[in-house]
Amino acid sequence: MTSRDPRLHAFRADLADIRLEGQVEAQRFVAGQPARISVAVADVRSAPREDAGINTQFLFGDDVLVFERKEGFAWVQAKRDCYVGYVREAELGSDDAQQTHLVCVPRTFLYPGPDLRFPRAGCLSLGSALTIVGAAQTRGTDYALLADGSAVIARHLTPIDEVAPDYVAVAETLLGTPYLWGGMSGFGIDCSGLVQLAMRMSGHNVLRDSDMQAAGLGEMFDPGADYAKLKRGDLVFWKGHVAIMSNAKDMIHANGHTMTVAREGLAEAIARIGYLYGTPTGFRKP
Template sequence: MSALDRRLNAFRPDLADKRLMGRVEAERFVAGEPAVIAAPVADLHSAPDAGARIDTQLLHGETIQVFERKDGWAWVQAARDGYVGYVDEAAVGRPLAAPTHLVCVPRSFVYPEPELKAPMTTVHSMGARLAVAGEAEKRGTRYALLTSGEAMIARHLCPIGRHADDFVSVAEQFLHTPYLWGGTSGFGIDCSGLVQLPMLMAGRNVPRDTDMQAEGIGAALDPENGLKRGDLVFWRGHVAIMTDGEHVIHANGHTMTVSREPLGEAIRRIEPLYGMPTGYRRLVVAL
């Protein structure tokens, strides 16, 4: 009975988000409980099945709302972009402390102590949220000491609230990163993830999927008036970022990596399969 987008609204015939009461039909409505992603990266599946499609990924420290825990799966909604789906329940936890920093390089190792020669314990992606309790220095290398007792390279972390000046420069850090459908991390990323994560690092919280981005980011523009760095080019199911007036960077299935190429070449290659670009968008700068 509802035209609500199931990607962004938690409702099923048997269970739904209490906030949707009166808008959808369900046997039971729940408020859910707040939690965080405890794993470095958590795949968000379309169904409670490891073989189900991965729609997106959630990063360490992200806040979520949990509506159901059943058979090893958690049905959740991400606070940052509203995406709904199923994650492995083992990836769900509670924060030890409020996060203070974000990882601001594509990937960074976690060590059991402030010693880069120590075997790493895990690795985090850009965008992971962590709580830093202090600092240490050893042989000229500064470490951030986490509340967990572990350590990371201090220069790989940025205080929450400090934003990159240019989201395109952030996207360019992902050159040669493998393409991954549904990927949103430094371990693997897709085309809309390459827009969303760098914009997050630049202080802009934007939608997840290309159709949402094509409607919700900036303003439409006419390419005949010229394109510039930071403009977005949309195809059916794909998006690329202009790095200057003639070149794009995008996570794509052609190279299966994040790559840079002339826009004209991308258009010619993509057109036989997916048609011509469907739109162009430019960020609106707040005055």
């Protein structure tokens, strides 16, 4: 039996993905059933309990495979990045509608109809995938309509097949967003979540956690002692942390120091972080 990362492969002693049969040991193997996240943000937990830690989050419209539904929780795997965990069963819906658009701003409101004066019906994060069926205009504002009649500001969406040309520019729109361990949305995000979400909007699906990104995202390089060789978009890794270079001297990162997505000088960050986590462990060009 080969070693598998349980964050990326659905297996337990009692149950496993049928695609892993012969590769892992489990009492029973099942085929995952397709479903789709139906809430703005679904916390993905390490265990099927409300007090279990949050490892990541799935966004509205994310497609998943469901291996088990039990006592209000579902054990699932994301189709996009293969992440495995537990979500509330009530946060799942069907995946039969063809998605057409993505939310392209950090946060937007969902209205019960095409009028910004209506009480909001919900909020959606950057990266949420929607099925738009129509359009309307009220007092000069254009709206995109969903099948249930709800509406989103049209300029807050982009066609699902269009991608942002600069993933760093996407990350910069999230400056000031609160830091949240395991966060993956415009409402709260962590360091590797910032990298993943920004790159998702630029058309690149990358793995979720910073150790996964450090091991295989893009190409590793060594700038030596001359950090001036760093360029916009380069990634800097510490043990358990990642930052995005916005130019040769400055970086942006979701961090526990400011508890936000913040801009910081690389030299200042290296000096500040060093006493706890040492110097950078690697550099990569995505």
